[in-house]
Amino acid sequence: MSMDVLTLSRVQFGLTASFHYLYPPLSIGLGVVLVLTEALWLKTGQPLYHQMARFWTKVFALTFALGVATGIVLEFEFGTNWATFSRYVGDVFGSALAAEGIFAFFLESGFLAVLLFGWDKVSRGVHFFATCMVCLGAHFSAIWIVVANSWMQTPAGYHIVEEGLRARAEITDFWAMVFNPSAMDRLFHVLCGAWQAGAFLVVSVSAWYLLQGRHTAFARASLRLGLAVGLGASVLQLVSGHRSAVGVARYQPAKLAAFEGLYETGPYAPLTLLGWVDEKAETTRGPAVPGLLSLLVHGDPAQPVTGLREFPPEDRPPVQATFQLFHAMVGIGFGLIAVAGLGFLYFWRGSLFEKRWLLWVLVFAVLGPQLANQCGWFAAEIGRQPWIVYGRLRTAEGLSAVVQAEAVLTSLVLFTLIYALLFAVFVYLLNDKIQHGPDAADLTPSGKLALPTRGNA
Amino acid sequence: MSYGSLDLNTVWYILIGVLFTGYAMLDGFDLGVGALHLFTKSDEDRRVMLNAIGPVWDGNEVWLVTGGGALFAAFPEVYATVFSGFYMAFVLLLVALIFRAVAIEFRSKQPMRWWRQMWDVGFAAGSVLSSLLIGIAMGNIAWGIPLDERGEFTGTFASLLHPYSLCLGVTTLALFAMHGAIYAVLKTEGALQARLRSWVNRTIIAFIVCYAITTMATLLYVPHMAARMRAHPWLFSVALVNMLAIANIPRAIQHRREGQAFLSSCVAMAALMGLFGLELYPNLVLSQPEPAHSLTIHNAASSPKTLGIMLTIAIIGVPVVIAYTISIYWIFRGKVKLDRMSY
Numbered sequence: 001m002s003m004d005v006l007t008l009s010r011v012q013f014g015l016t017a018s019f020h021y022l023y024p025p026l027s028i029g030l031g032v033v034l035v036l037t038e039a040l041w042l043k044t045g046q047p048l049y050h051q052m053a054r055f056w057t058k059v060f061a062l063t064f065a066l067g068v069a070t071g072i073v074l075e076f077e078f079g080t081n082w083a084t085f086s087r088y089v090g091d092v093f094g095s096a097l098a099a100e101g102i103f104a105f106f107l108e109s110g111f112l113a114v115l116l117f118g119w120d121k122v123s124r125g126v127h128f129f130a131t132c133m134v135c136l137g138a139h140f141s142a143i144w145i146v147v148a149n150s151w152m153q154t155p156a157g158y159h160i161v162e163e164g165l166r167a168r169a170e171i172t173d174f175w176a177m178v179f180n181p182s183a184m185d186r187l188f189h190v191l192c193g194a195w196q197a198g199a200f201l202v203v204s205v206s207a208w209y210l211l212q213g214r215h216t217a218f219a220r221a222s223l224r225l226g227l228a229v230g231l232g233a234s235v236l237q238l239v240s241g242h243r244s245a246v247g248v249a250r251y252q253p254a255k256l257a258a259f260e261g262l263y264e265t266g267p268y269a270p271l272t273l274l275g276w277v278d279e280k281a282e283t284t285r286g287p288a289v290p291g292l293l294s295l296l297v298h299g300d301p302a303q304p305v306t307g308l309r310e311f312p313p314e315d316r317p318p319v320q321a322t323f324q325l326f327h328a329m330v331g332i333g334f335g336l337i338a339v340a341g342l343g344f345l346y347f348w349r350g351s352l353f354e355k356r357w358l359l360w361v362l363v364f365a366v367l368g369p370q371l372a373n374q375c376g377w378f379a380a381e382i383g384r385q386p387w388i389v390y391g392r393l394r395t396a397e398g399l400s401a402v403v404q405a406e407a408v409l410t411s412l413v414l415f416t417l418i419y420a421l422l423f424a425v426f427v428y429l430l431n432d433k434i435q436h437g438p439d440a441a442d443l444t445p446s447g448k449l450a451l452p453t454r455g456n457a
Numbered sequence: 458m459s460y461g462s463l464d465l466n467t468v469w470y471i472l473i474g475v476l477f478t479g480y481a482m483l484d485g486f487d488l489g490v491g492a493l494h495l496f497t498k499s500d501e502d503r504r505v506m507l508n509a510i511g512p513v514w515d516g517n518e519v520w521l522v523t524g525g526g527a528l529f530a531a532f533p534e535v536y537a538t539v540f541s542g543f544y545m546a547f548v549l550l551l552v553a554l555i556f557r558a559v560a561i562e563f564r565s566k567q568p569m570r571w572w573r574q575m576w577d578v579g580f581a582a583g584s585v586l587s588s589l590l591i592g593i594a595m596g597n598i599a600w601g602i603p604l605d606e607r608g609e610f611t612g613t614f615a616s617l618l619h620p621y622s623l624c625l626g627v628t629t630l631a632l633f634a635m636h637g638a639i640y641a642v643l644k645t646e647g648a649l650q651a652r653l654r655s656w657v658n659r660t661i662i663a664f665i666v667c668y669a670i671t672t673m674a675t676l677l678y679v680p681h682m683a684a685r686m687r688a689h690p691w692l693f694s695v696a697l698v699n700m701l702a703i704a705n706i707p708r709a710i711q712h713r714r715e716g717q718a719f720l721s722s723c724v725a726m727a728a729l730m731g732l733f734g735l736e737l738y739p740n741l742v743l744s745q746p747e748p749a750h751s752l753t754i755h756n757a758a759s760s761p762k763t764l765g766i767m768l769t770i771a772i773i774g775v776p777v778v779i780a781y782t783i784s785i786y787w788i789f790r791g792k793v794k795l796d797r798m799s800y
Contacts, residue, residue, distance in 0.1 A: 062562070068515060069558040073551050075525055079540025080547050086540075090533020091759040098530050098767045101523030102774030109519045110781050113512035114788060120796070121788055165607070168533075170760045400541035402609050411548040418555060425559065429566055 006396050008408040009081040012415060014381075016073050018374055019419050023067035025373055028142060028191065029198015029229075030060045031135035034115075036225060038128045048221055051442040053131075054119070055218070056202065058433055061116050066426055068109070073415070081408065085388055085398030088168045092158050092177060093148050100144035108137030142194065146187045147178055152389050153380070154251045156180035160392075169389070182247050186380075189240040193376065195233035196336060196369035202226030203343070204366035205434055207359040218438045220353075223362075227347060231340035237333055242296070248383075249297040252390060253306040254315060255383035258322040260284075260293055262307045269293040269305035274327055277320045282309065284323070317385040325379035332372040339365050465764035466754040469531040470738065472771060476527055478730040480520035482636075482723045487514040489637020491557060491584025492630060493656060494577060501795070502649050503577060507561055508793045509644035514561065516782065518554070530767055534608055534757035535741045542602065542610025543594060546617060550590045557583035565799070585630060592629025596622030599675070599682050599733070601745025608752055621674055628667040632729075635660035636722045639706065643715045646792050657710050657718070665703065681743070682736045692735060699728035 034056055041049035075097075078086050114122060114130035122130070157176030158169040171177055203226035209219035249256040256262075261277045261284030262269060268291040275286020291301030298305075308316055343362055346352035352359070388395040487510040497503050510517075529536040540547055560580035564573050600621050603611045638657045642650055675682050686692045702725040709718035737743070741757055744750040758764065 065515075065558060065562040068518070069555045072518070072522055072554060075522060075529075076540060076547055076551055079525075079529065079536045080544050081541070083537035083541035086529065086537040087533050090529055090536065091763045094530025094533070094759050094763045095766045095770065097526040098523075098770050099774075101519070101526040102770060102778060105519045105522055106516065106774075106778045106782070109516040110778075110785050112515060113785050117512045117799075118788060171763050171766070174766050400537075400544070402541050402611070403544050407544050407614075410545070414548060414552055418552060422555070422559060425563055429563060432566065 005399060005403060005405045005408055008405055008412055009399060009403075010395070012408060012412045013077060013081065014378075015412070015419070016070065016077060016415055018377065019423070020067065020070040020074055021373060021377060022370060023063045023070065024138070024142070025190075025194035025197035025369070026063040026201060027060060027067050027198075028135075028138045028194035029196065029233075030056060030063065030201065031131075031138045031198070032195055032229060033198055033202055033225060034060060034131050035128075035135045036229070038131050040225075042124060042128055047443040048217060051218060051438050051440075052222055052225075054442045055433075055438040056222075057115060059201070059205075059430070061112075062426065062429060062433070064108075064112060066422065069422070070419070080411075081400055081403065082388075082398045083400035083402070084165075085393065088393055088398065089152075089389065091168065091170045092151060092155075095171065095174060096144045096148045096151075096178070100141055104137050104140035104144060106137075107140065108134055111137065139191065142190055143187060146190050147180070147183050150183040150186050151177060151180050153186070153384055154180050154182040154247075155389055155392060169392070181251050182244070185240065185243045185247050189237070189244045189376075192233050192237040192240050193369060193373045195229060196237065197373060199226045199230035199233060200336070200366045200369050203230055203340075204363050207362035208434070209437070210353055211356065211359050211363070215437050223343075223352075224347060227340060227344050230336070231344050234333070234337045234340050238337065241330070241333060246297055249305065252384070254308065254311045255317060255322070256297070257306060257308045257311075258317045258319045258383050259326040259379065260305075261319060261323040262293065262305060263309050265304055265307040265310055267291075267294060267302045267304045269297075269307075271296065274331070275323075277323050279319050315386065317383050322379055322383040325375045325382065329372045329375040329379060332368050332375070336365065336368045336372070339368070460765055460768060465761055465768065466758050467739075468768060469527075469758070469764055470734070470741070470754045472768075473524065473527050473531060474730060474734045476520060476524035478727050480517070480524055481726050481730065483517035483520055484514070485633045485726065486510070486636045486640035486719075487517055488584045488588045489633035489635065489660075490641055491580055491637070492588060492634045493637055493641070493660075494584070495581045496656070497649070497652075500573065503573075504565060504795055504799065505645055505649060505793050506641060507564065507580075508795060508799045509641055511561070511793075511799065512789045513786065515558075516785070518558070527767075531759055531764060532741055532752070532754070532757045533759060535752050538604065538608050538610055538742060538752060539594075542612070543597075543614075543617065545614040546590055546594060550587060553583040553586040553590070555583075556580070557587065588630040588633045589626040592626035593617065593622045595629065595733070596625030598737070598742060599625070599679055601681075601743035601748075601751075603746065604742065604744040604750040604752070606750055608750060608757070621678060624667070624671050624674055628664070628671045631660065631664040631667045632726070635664045635706070636719075636726070639710070639715065639719045639722055642710070643719055644793050654710065658707060661703075661707055668703075682733075685736050685738075686732075692732075695728055695731050695735070699725055699732065702728060 034053060037049055037053045037056065040046075041053060111130040111133040114127065115134050118127055118130060155169065157171060157173035157178075157180065159172050160167055161170050162168060202222050206219040206223035206226060209215045210223070245256065245259070248259070260269075261272055261275060263282045263284070270288035270290045271292035272284050272286045272288040275284050275288070277284045294303050294305055295301045297303070308319065339361055342358060343352060346355055346358060384390055386394050386396070388398040490506055490510050494503060494506055497506055525536070556579045560576040560583065564576035564580065567573070597617050600619070602617070605611050635657065638653055638660045642653045642657060645653060686696070702721045705721040706718050706725075709715070709721060739754045740751045741754060742752040744752075759767075
């Protein structure tokens with residue numbers, strides 16, 4: 001069977017979106033780390049924090065560049081591949097996208113120049129301000145795009161005008177659109193994931209330096225900061241994840257049922273810890289705790305949870321994929337709490353640096369948030385199927401009417417090749433920066449940076 | 458927030474025009490610097506060229522992202538029709554822009570000759586291709602494209618590459634190269650600057666030749682793009698401003714007033730975009746051969762409510778954006794000095 005436009009377009013969007021999503025979480029998380037590091041530097045005046053800020057800024061710049069380059073593709077793809085969807089949601093997405101462009105992108109890219117190139121040109125205070133603005137801009141961009149995506153999950157504040165092929169959503173209440181039922185929980189969830197991604201990168205690099213016995217003072221200070229942010233974010237992630245799931249149960253019951261592989265509606269709904277879904281026999285095999293799902297969703301094990309049988313087969317998402325991706329995300333999330341908790345405990349006791357096995361675990365923990373972020377997004381988007389706008393517009397109906405399969409195949413091949421190249425270069429350069437390590441020269445600030453700040457003189 | 462009897466559709470037509478003009482003025486010079494990049498031979502000169510745009514290219518590209526976003530928001534029908542209709546053109550533009558962004562970032566990270574040469578070629582090719590494609594897109598909008606009664610594009614990618622659109626593509630490339638050369642003169646000194654000064658003159662000549670050909674072609678074959686000016690002769694003053702601004706560039710360069718030359722180049726671009734917008738209005742995408750299917754500011758727009766909300770966002774945000782854009786250009790004023798944080 002030859003691939004059709006729908007499959008190719010979905011594969012292309014999935015590929016470009018998931019590749020893009022490797023980078024913005026790192027920028028957001030590293031942005032927080034940079035703000036904290038520079039704040040510590042301003043407060044204590046210790047050159048070590050200056051060295052840290054300089055080093056992590058270089059890593060930040062790399063992730064940011066990749067994020068921008070791969071982000072433009074997504075903005076254009078709504079129009080190139082999903083023209084009918086674009087016509088349908090244009091009026092609703094409009095305000096969110098305008099806000100994103102004006103408040104987030106300009107803020108980020110403008111102050112990035114000062115963050116990267118302004119070290120010797122502006123005072124410490126102005127540089128710190130620029131760093132805060134870049135970090136804020138990165139968070140703003142997450143806000144608006146998650147609001148738009150959440151509207152596709154739980155549409156609100158709109159009405160449908162015209163009919164048939166010309167039907168489209170028009171905004172009726174801006175704030176109801178922004179605060180649609182899933183928006184704030186999902187935003188919180190995405191931001192926690194981003195903080196984890198940034199923090200665990202810092203943790204991983206620092207642990208590796210400690211294992212090599214290089215840059216020890218730098219690595220210890222970075223590790224402490226990274227573990228603190230990482231543990232905080234991992235624990236908050238548990239809260240945000242729970243809140244999101246309760247929201248999904250309420251507003252997207254078919255998706256929650258697919259997350260949990262639940263076919264039968266009823267009280268004392270079980271929580272399957274891990275398992276295998278048999279979509280033909282409509283059962284899920286694996287160890288399960290009876291009543292736990294009801295308890296988590298409703299706070300009462302006797303309350304019923306809606307199962308997949310309540311939905312006609314054409315309205316169900318692919319259950320196996322959604323189930324496995326969701327469970328992988330949750331499993332990794334708990335693993336990260338354990339890893340960050342252990343690291344923090346031994347750091348606090350002062351014995352972390354002798355525990356080489358734990359340092360190795362911390363080195364590889366960098367993959368955790370990335371995998372969990374990817375699994376989480378795929379679960380959220382596959383779980384929304386067959387809808388592109390939940391309950392309103394089917395994914396198959398959102399395609400561009402005029403685009404041929406050959407064109408999408410060509411662009412898919414082009415993007416795949418370029419992204420493979422980009423990824424290779426990214427890994428190569430990131431490794432290069434890590435091997436090079438922090439600059440010793442950064443311990444003796446020069447130019448305007450050498451001037452004492454007021455109060456620290 | 459209610460804007461009473463204000464014609465929001467026209468306001469957004471103008472605002473999107475302003476965004477794309479801002480994009481042309483700002484990213485235009487760094488696309489131009491990219492197009493000229495391979496003509497500088499030594500590694501240090503190339504690094505100076507890259508660092509001339511280093512702190513600002515990223516912010517400049519945001520004008521395109523925001524322009525695209527605003528088009529999606531204000532005129533979703535146009536966004537959907539143009540982006541899906543010009544599918545391969547936009548994919549190529551994306552590939553070119555990605556290559557440029559990555560090349561700037563990666564080129565100076567390694568000392569090997571082949572490494573730097575590879576990214577330099579990628580950077581220049583990406584810049585040239587982006588400029589050409591932007592011009593070709595403009596050419597097709599001016600010429601008109603076949604649309605059906607639902608506003609869907611019915612042509613092919615090959616049908617977009619006709620002599621008139623290619624002519625506008627080359628003109629855009631020449632315009633950006635001139636703009637970039639002037640900007641590079643502003644940011645450099647010494648021997649490199651002297652060489653760039655001579656390039657400004659060559660690029661001006663190239664641009665004026667292209668511009669004359671395009672103008673003739675427009676008057677002869679695309680008369681609808683001059684109709685409003687024929688009906689309202691006072692609009693010729695915009696064309697006059699455009700020509701005087703172009704004429705002022707060699708004069709200002711001669712007198713070593715590079716800042717004035719750069720501003721003149723910006724004014725010329727604004728006047729060109731102004732003429733384009735005046736002639737196209739109220740159409741956004743002209744349908745040929747069936748003008749009745751054209752997408753206009755009325756049949757392609759979002760609801761007045763959305764246009765109003767977006768205007769509020771723009772009124773709050775744009776002054777802030779302009780203020781810090783200016784302050785960032787101020788912080789990075791003066792000649793390029795290479796240091797260890799440079800590209």
